[in-house]
Amino acid sequence: MTSVSIQNLDLNFGSVNVLKQLNLSIEEGEFLVLLGASGCGKSTLLNCIAGLLDVSDGQIFINGKNVTWAEPSDRGIGMVFQSYALYPQMTVKGNLSFGLKNARLPKPEIEERVARAAEILQIEPLLDRKPGALSGGQRQRVAIGRALVRDVDVFLFDEPLSNLDAKLRAELRVEIKRLHQKLGNTMIYVTHDQVEAMTLADRIAIMRDGLVQQLAGPDEIYNRPANKYVADFIGSPAMNFFEGQAKKDGTINIGNLDVDLKGYEFADGPVNGPVWFGYRPEHVVLGEAARQLPLCVEAVADIVEPMGSDTLIWTKIEGVDFRIRTDGQAKVAAGDPLLVGMDPRYASIFDQQTEERV
Amino acid sequence: MANNSINIAATAVSGPSGPKPRPLLSPRNIMIYSTLFIVCMYYALPLYVMIVTSLKGMPEIRLGNIFAPPVEITFQPWVKAWAEACTGLDCSGLSKGFWNSVKILIPSAALSILIASINGYALANWKFKGSEVFFTILIFGAFVPYQVIIYPIVIILRELGLFGKLPGLVLVHVIFGMPILTLLFRNYFTSLPEELFKAARVDGAGFWGIYFRIMVPMSLPIFVVALILQVTGIWNDFLFGVIYTKPENYPMTVQLNNIVNSVQGVKEYNVNMAATMLTGIVPLIIYFASGKLFVRGIAAGAVKG
Amino acid sequence: MAGAKKPVRILRNLNAKVAALPMITTALVIFVGCTIWTIVHSFTNSRLLPKLEFVGFDQYERLWSTRRWLVSIENLAYFGIGSLVFSLVIGFLLAALLDQKIRFENTVRTIILYPFALSFIVTGLVWQWILNPEFGIQHIVRGFGFENFVFDPLYNPDIVIFGVLIAGLWQGTGFIMVIMLSGLRGIDGEIWKASRIDGIPKWKTYLFVVIPMMRPTFVTALVLISAGIIKVYDLVVAQTNGGPGIASEVPAKYVYDSMFRSQNLGQGFAASTMMLLSVLVVLIPWAYLEFGGRKDGK
Numbered sequence A: 001m002t003s004v005s006i007q008n009l010d011l012n013f014g015s016v017n018v019l020k021q022l023n024l025s026i027e028e029g030e031f032l033v034l035l036g037a038s039g040c041g042k043s044t045l046l047n048c049i050a051g052l053l054d055v056s057d058g059q060i061f062i063n064g065k066n067v068t069w070a071e072p073s074d075r076g077i078g079m080v081f082q083s084y085a086l087y088p089q090m091t092v093k094g095n096l097s098f099g100l101k102n103a104r105l106p107k108p109e110i111e112e113r114v115a116r117a118a119e120i121l122q123i124e125p126l127l128d129r130k131p132g133a134l135s136g137g138q139r140q141r142v143a144i145g146r147a148l149v150r151d152v153d154v155f156l157f158d159e160p161l162s163n164l165d166a167k168l169r170a171e172l173r174v175e176i177k178r179l180h181q182k183l184g185n186t187m188i189y190v191t192h193d194q195v196e197a198m199t200l201a202d203r204i205a206i207m208r209d210g211l212v213q214q215l216a217g218p219d220e221i222y223n224r225p226a227n228k229y230v231a232d233f234i235g236s237p238a239m240n241f242f243e244g245q246a247k248k249d250g251t252i253n254i255g256n257l258d259v260d261l262k263g264y265e266f267a268d269g270p271v272n273g274p275v276w277f278g279y280r281p282e283h284v285v286l287g288e289a290a291r292q293l294p295l296c297v298e299a300v301a302d303i304v305e306p307m308g309s310d311t312l313i314w315t316k317i318e319g320v321d322f323r324i325r326t327d328g329q330a331k332v333a334a335g336d337p338l339l340v341g342m343d344p345r346y347a348s349i350f351d352q353q354t355e356e357r358v
Numbered sequence B: 001m002a003n004n005s006i007n008i009a010a011t012a013v014s015g016p017s018g019p020k021p022r023p024l025l026s027p028r029n030i031m032i033y034s035t036l037f038i039v040c041m042y043y044a045l046p047l048y049v050m051i052v053t054s055l056k057g058m059p060e061i062r063l064g065n066i067f068a069p070p071v072e073i074t075f076q077p078w079v080k081a082w083a084e085a086c087t088g089l090d091c092s093g094l095s096k097g098f099w100n101s102v103k104i105l106i107p108s109a110a111l112s113i114l115i116a117s118i119n120g121y122a123l124a125n126w127k128f129k130g131s132e133v134f135f136t137i138l139i140f141g142a143f144v145p146y147q148v149i150i151y152p153i154v155i156i157l158r159e160l161g162l163f164g165k166l167p168g169l170v171l172v173h174v175i176f177g178m179p180i181l182t183l184l185f186r187n188y189f190t191s192l193p194e195e196l197f198k199a200a201r202v203d204g205a206g207f208w209g210i211y212f213r214i215m216v217p218m219s220l221p222i223f224v225v226a227l228i229l230q231v232t233g234i235w236n237d238f239l240f241g242v243i244y245t246k247p248e249n250y251p252m253t254v255q256l257n258n259i260v261n262s263v264q265g266v267k268e269y270n271v272n273m274a275a276t277m278l279t280g281i282v283p284l285i286i287y288f289a290s291g292k293l294f295v296r297g298i299a300a301g302a303v304k305g
Numbered sequence C: 001m002a003g004a005k006k007p008v009r010i011l012r013n014l015n016a017k018v019a020a021l022p023m024i025t026t027a028l029v030i031f032v033g034c035t036i037w038t039i040v041h042s043f044t045n046s047r048l049l050p051k052l053e054f055v056g057f058d059q060y061e062r063l064w065s066t067r068r069w070l071v072s073i074e075n076l077a078y079f080g081i082g083s084l085v086f087s088l089v090i091g092f093l094l095a096a097l098l099d100q101k102i103r104f105e106n107t108v109r110t111i112i113l114y115p116f117a118l119s120f121i122v123t124g125l126v127w128q129w130i131l132n133p134e135f136g137i138q139h140i141v142r143g144f145g146f147e148n149f150v151f152d153p154l155y156n157p158d159i160v161i162f163g164v165l166i167a168g169l170w171q172g173t174g175f176i177m178v179i180m181l182s183g184l185r186g187i188d189g190e191i192w193k194a195s196r197i198d199g200i201p202k203w204k205t206y207l208f209v210v211i212p213m214m215r216p217t218f219v220t221a222l223v224l225i226s227a228g229i230i231k232v233y234d235l236v237v238a239q240t241n242g243g244p245g246i247a248s249e250v251p252a253k254y255v256y257d258s259m260f261r262s263q264n265l266g267q268g269f270a271a272s273t274m275m276l277l278s279v280l281v282v283l284i285p286w287a288y289l290e291f292g293g294r295k296d297g298k
């Protein structure tokens, strides 16, 4: 069943059109991540779902109910913010129970819900402290707890981890994942951190300028990006691109190279015309094994960046900067000759005009 | 609505869609805007009454009510307030006080801003041992009631031969403007990027060179804020004027009070209100012309160092 | 060695020290020196001229048995409490009202704040006119047919200080509103979002979340209002000149009159020292909270 459904959503700030005819459908129990560059409208979309912003056009459904005009508190959502947004003058317990008390829930019920949330998030010892006396990670747990006690079906997260340091972020990320597995709620999670997106999401929606570029599982987004923007955005270091000329017979011409695209899954069969040939740095094969592949070129390592777990090599192929990621034990030095092999099966090819995958 | 209800789950485009209708005349809006209207009326009323009264003749004032607009507009009260109104036996009008105020205002504002900006600059960029202590004393000095200090200053001015003269009053304004202005400038100069200052020092610029060639040109807005603060403050002063000057040097506020509250003669309310308006016009013009800067100036007084 | 170094140390940063000389002089001579001078002389029997003939607490005893001073203190208390309560409440309510994303916000703010640009003398004279029973509000209401309506605060010794209070509030609330508004705007917008999601009504959010968060703003406003109250002088001089009788006298006026009219310097010094004392009563706890507290936090 669909849990959250957004139809033809438009949002304008004055004359600026931030969200454009956006459609999105989220299944019950799904973990959806909204990913995109800063300013692309992720928070805006989340605020629309929460009811914190009035939409300019379109509709929002939560659990089959049209909530386009409903108050945020009546939508069956809980929300967690980047700045935690805890009430600083109340204890943790006060923070968790303020909304419930206001809704005139019976006292034992409030106690029970607070106790349960505190147990799930392991913040029981903190209940009588004020937010000022908590660490960043603890504060964010309390903020999650405040969403938890509302006993809602949909959780919204707006970059909940970006105020935390790297180590805490990794810890809480796992915790949120565990929470999702345990509760099975629908979760919509905004971030601009790829790792968070890839590790947490059932599906990722990549946004750009108020439009969803691709909505798919992390696997699909990584392996079969729908357009050049997505391909470029996902992956670190970014995908390499060559300008090429595709031919109907399933080959492509890149500078002096003619490559047979055997194994590449075309969307609608081979195409004719100018294309971008994209290849991920981590899919490059080095050494003798490269000779087995349809695309094999010789190059010289310009710069080598050993990073422990893997090694980044910068080189030039056909006059274009080319990045290679290989394992950390590779003994390569700047100036070494390289044999670079690429397998069309892992390539991504985009029409130069539309930038769509072909 | 009723026959649609079956379709709600099935079809997408049903039920509320687009922006939530927010009628312009919702109870909330009516309440907010009517409250605001009443509040604005209340605050604007005295100004209105002042203007209206000053444009009426005395017979009309005696008959009508103070809120009614003038039936017959006359500028006579303004002329009289400016040129003929009496303080005691001297009937040369408020113009004398106006020019006195101008004579007090210009040197006081210029000097106090100059000195306070240099103080603030020294405090922000050239800290020396004890500078913060003196600054703290200065700031706490701003809270000492003037009444505690006024008499010793009389003695100091008398010793300097400045008591009762304009330069004496100028000095007093410089002194009492110093805490707030120094705070203002110190905070502003502290907020400027330090690299600027360091780069200039590396280039060999000294204390005064950096002040005049880098700090002053970069800080024009804060000088304007300080100017607004000082001009309104000095213009509106009454206490110092009454204590430290002689009648022939009285600033406008003091003269205004003497004219309006003088017990001799028949009360001419229209002339009084014209005189009041005349005194209020200078700060009002500054206020309406400066807009946000005025708010910034008074807010600067509220921020702590 | 050490002797040779010393002059260098004083010379270092010499320009800055010279530049700060006016500030140092003002701080030491005026704010410290003059204050001490006045306090010391409050224990003398100076009359026309200050002289160092100490008489212990005589001046203070006389002060506290002078009816005019007692009336002044009583008035200051009424005026002070009234100013504090109404300025804070009205200032906050107006700020909250302006914070509702209303149209014409700038216009409204401009109108509410303009009295603050005026001199107390102007304010006092205008309100003297509006409250004039023969022509002002009382006259108008009677004109509507309420023949027995009475509203003449400036002529009624029992309530005259509230007539002054009305004028004072008219002038000062705009300023407090501006401070409150900047405090409100400083509150993290996500707090408001969180409370909306929790379903807390707006007024409750103000009361239980926002106002507690605005403690520093309220403290600042409180200190500024208090400093203004103690200084109130021009307004009374212009509006009532202490009258009717001595019904609207205030301490600042008592000081001025003792020093410059009745040649009773000792009384003036004692009275002004009392004023200083009352400022310290507000200032010291505040400074302790603000600055002492900050050190503890570190």
Ligand SMILES: Nc1ncnc2c1ncn2[C@@H]1O[C@H](COP(=O)(O)OP(=O)(O)OP(=O)(O)O)[C@@H](O)[C@H]1O
Pocket (backbone or CB within 6 Å): A013, A016, A018, A036, A037, A038, A039, A040, A041, A042, A043, A044, A045, A192
């Ligand atoms: N209140 C507002 N008024 C006008 N424009 C706004 C407002 N809020 C956001 N915008 C604009 O809308 C666009 C989308 O903003 P949004 O906050 O949704 O971005 P975001 O994707 O969440 O970015 P980030 O990753 O930086 O949080 C931005 O270009 C922003 O400038």
Ligand SMILES: [Mg+2]
Pocket (backbone or CB within 6 Å): A042, A043, A044
């Ligand atoms: Mg955002």
